[in-house]
Amino acid sequence: MRLRYKPKKRRIGEICLQNPPVNSLHSELLTGLADGVKTLEKDGCRAFLLSSAIPGIFSAGLNLLEMHNQERQDLLNYWARVQNMFLTLYGTRLISIACITGAAPAGGCLLSTSCDYRLMLDHPKAVIGLSESLVGLPVPDWMRINFCDVVGRRHTDLGLQMGILFPAQEALRIGLVDELASSPEELRQRALQKLEHFLKVPETEDMTVGGAASFWLRHADKAVTTPIRAKITGQLPSWLHGNLYRNGAAVKEIGPDRFNHLFDGLACVHKFNIDGARGQVTYQNRFLESDEYRADMAAGRIEVSTFGTLGRQDLCRSLFGRLMSTFRDLRGRRSATDNCSVNVGYFGTELYAMTETSKIWRLNQEDLGAEKQVDLSKVVAVNQATAHPHVDPDGAVYNVGSSFTGRTPSVNVIQFPASGSPVAETGRVVGTIPHRWPMEPSYFHSFGITENYFVFVQQPLVIQVKKLVTLKLMKRPVTDAITEKAAEGTWIRLVDRRTGELHQTLFKADTFYAFHHVNAYEEDGHVVVDICAQLPGKCSIMDAAAVKHMSSNESSGVDGPMLRFVLPLEPKSDVSPETNLVSLPDETATAYPRPDQSVYCVPRTLNPPEYRTLDLPRINYEYNGHKYRYAYTCRFVRAVGNSERLVKLDVQTGASCCWHDPSWTPSEPVFVRQPGATSEDSGLILASLLHVSEPRRTALVVLNAETMGELARAEVETDAVIAKDFHGLFAVASEAVHRF
Template identity: 35%
Template sequence: MAACKENLYPNCDPTVWLRSCEEEVTEPLEGQITGEIPSWVRGSLLRNGPGSLQVGSERFDHLFDSSALLHRFAIHDGNATYQCRFLQSNTYKRNQAARRIVVTEFGTSAAPDPCHTIFDRVSALFDPGESMSDNAMISLYPFGDEMYAFTEGPVIHRVDPVTLDTLGRRNLTQSLALVNHTSHPHVMPNGDVYNVGMSLVKGRLQHVVVKFPFTEKGDMFERARIVGSMKPRWPLHPAYMHTFGITDNYFVIVEQPLSVSLVGVVRNQLSNKPLARSLQWYPQHETHIVLISRKTGKEVTRYRTDTLFYLHIINSYEQDGRLIVDICAYNDAKVIDAMYIKAIESMQSNADYAEWFRGRPKRVEIPLDAPRLTRIAPRLLAGLGCETPRIHYDLHNGKPYRFFYAISSDVDVENPGLIIKVDTATSEIRTWCDADCYPSEPVFVPRPGAKAEDDGVLLSAVVRGAGDPCAVALLVLEAATLRELARVMFRTPSPAPKCLHGWFLPERV
């Protein structure tokens, strides 16, 4: 990366997002521990995220295109080990075989294949699961005793939670006619899984809710079915969705004014252009919050709120005749532009860059007896940037809750590498940071038998800045206070990139 003439954000090191892992860690790597991991913390913290921007001499243009890299921190008897493996998607294998980018990604155009005719490209429109990239580098979620890597395309990959081997792939276009789905399904206490996607329903593209019923025997995917649907506000411009909410009675769909132009998708598919060119931001339109009944599967009502962009819903729930939706909100969708590689490289001389990432956690509190399309203004939950939010998920997902945990999205603050705890009842904020450390999403693990909502630990994968690119650590914090309990430091054989989302799998007794 070329040196910048200016240094507008001296405390933020963007190189943590620009690294490429050059050597997998297939055998568990021992680390150096400081502090003490509570003896009851036993299991695997699994992570997913961008692993390599390079394919041969070529480079991806957007962070979302980076080859998926899986990580495992295995915690046992007060210590931990580390592994990492590349997800063996079809896209990854094709790129590696050719030593160049041969599949067009979210923000990167592949070189045109002279063997593919216009007829091939037209045919590909009807099978997006096979024609689109299947580079699932966003998240990991369990379906019963199986673990799957997700992105927003219709293909998910089963991975071995111990070895990180890629065990297989499922194309949900073929089984459920899903064109896409969110990267963040909801896993219910009984093991059922729900997700929201786009599907053809009676010849029209609709937002649909899919249920994957838990079963100890058999296949959750074979039993999957659509349990809810709604028409997009704009039929040819459905809203872009990365997450959704679920409460006791409703599926909560936040229909934002960042849309996917269906005409643009077709045009870009035929011309081999990236999906990002199909996204359109409409600042003149408000955001809608749509409720789909969990009983009937039909849209019940919708409400209006400010024009905003979001990636993550913190939580949603019903209480005392009100619907509460907590969300990490931005004024516009510039944060997607901020994740282009050239934008990251030039951020230190871009005076607007900090504003592109100026998200804030906000609450929309809606009386459920309010008339349809009532406008509800959001209120601020905390005056600092929060992203990749997590809660005490097992007990409080879709239920009243008090605390959430996040990392900072502010690049122009004294400590950009914050872990943040927000008390939504009192507005109290706690933070953790350490010099030149950049943590990932903090995952809450409850103490066995705990009664308090925040009685447990937070687990986070931490990388260091440009001066130490081959260091990665498992950080263990006391969730109540954010006091550091332990850190296990690993030396990796090649650069360790910053990861995005993950899941904690407790050790089976």
């Protein structure tokens, strides 16, 4: 393999594949190709050609000799090199053009579609496509999605099913290549011209939501405590009346200090008050005046240690001081943060800001002031709880949280009955789930609920307790104690809502991580679980949310598909391991019995391939725990994790429609049911928007949930930077029970 640069300015490089006879992608070439891209990046190149030195051949694809009759570990190593090559080529910030001067089947096609632009020689030998099915090999999802990103779904379905190798003219017609050339010389010349054309585009990061610096890093310099009347365009539905509350980490720096992690900033609660009948919207926000906020503000710096940031208290302590502090942690006297920056939710008629510790803050619903701190660990046997509780129609609130107080550490399911007075201070344990690894509890962020079960995912993303208690001595943040055990797979557990007992079947799956459940429901002896998953990437999901990474514009390589798992409630055990235990009609998610009485579940991907990462899911909450059809989510774009559009997904058919405005980045889409509605998607989607280039502008967008068409927008221009929010809810003015 050769690597060269254009002599004059060294801005254009070239990676030329030279592995006779057919440029098959053996290990050395895969590694060399990935290293080549990194070298060009390091050397300050802005663009490169990917070409072949072998006439009539671009690349014949994967090296089958390294895939056939190999030891498992050797095969795993080879496959890791294939994926690493793809992540590097696809994820590079350099502009890349594939010069396809010959056949590009299978992996050769992958190389081409991983580039930004493709030129192909118009010659009978030059063909391109994912032809794996012709030799009986499956095409992995990520390879299929990459292909689909270029040619669309129909050509992907047909092309992969038939293993079609498209001749040049046909490849041009379906958009698999962008241009044809009649000779290698002409192809090269036009490729260089195209690169020059690309290079004339100014090298700015603010041109699109995807290319912009991460909006998650915006620092709110001050609050907007006086409501501002919004400018309305379009028509607000007259029946829309209530408050959209949003919560997020907003204060990212204090004095000379800056928080290191997305989850660390100090909380800011936002409110859009909407009066559709009068056609009025006001906007205001307020920093949550938590103990942590007050301590940091009084010191004029980051005083308190948080998830990924060490506070000055710990940084500046002597070794003895850190030892004593660690001792207090071990005795359970460590004060959990009360910086409730993740979500808001109602307990009865009271609105609370929540995070993932035991502390929640009751809010004044008018001016958003912090009124009372409640420590859930003093109410019920949990040491922390998620910021994603569920609320029953009668107002009973359910949550899950870790407990370290019993004989063995566990996860407790807790209920706050609607009759509690106040609701948030009257909880009880209604179920218990043992940890997979007692000294390494799995991290969890949300859970599912059906008519009869709580659904809990035990992911191999674990908190190493032993390491946790020594972090202060080492002057390291909590994030250092969280690690991925990617080889261990992910478990799904069910807890009976009536008895609190764990379902006898353990459901296992290949490793995925997850923050957000979409929905779960029961159907004909199965529990269907829909989750926004995150697949293991080249950096851990916690590292991907570190400020250092989010500032780098470097892809994490973490894909986030929406997955459906189908869990058979009474699996047969006297059948062969190949027997699919899922018997729902037309369902392609499968489950198989395992000798240890567990069930191995293979999910179905719900999102269309063109939306590689969907998250922050919401549904019509009337359908929470019940069979449903529509999920509303954000589509995130690679690198810095910016939400780029709102997507409505039909989870039954896979059809989707979206709302998109390139000048704005949207929040999580909140569904609001139209009064008297009988169909699931009859209602509105509300989302807050941040302007891409003017950080003091924010807006509320109101969409028709059926079509995702925009009905109205309420925009305000403030004198403060508005930071991005995570989660929230709409409280309908006329309703007594506010759910999600």
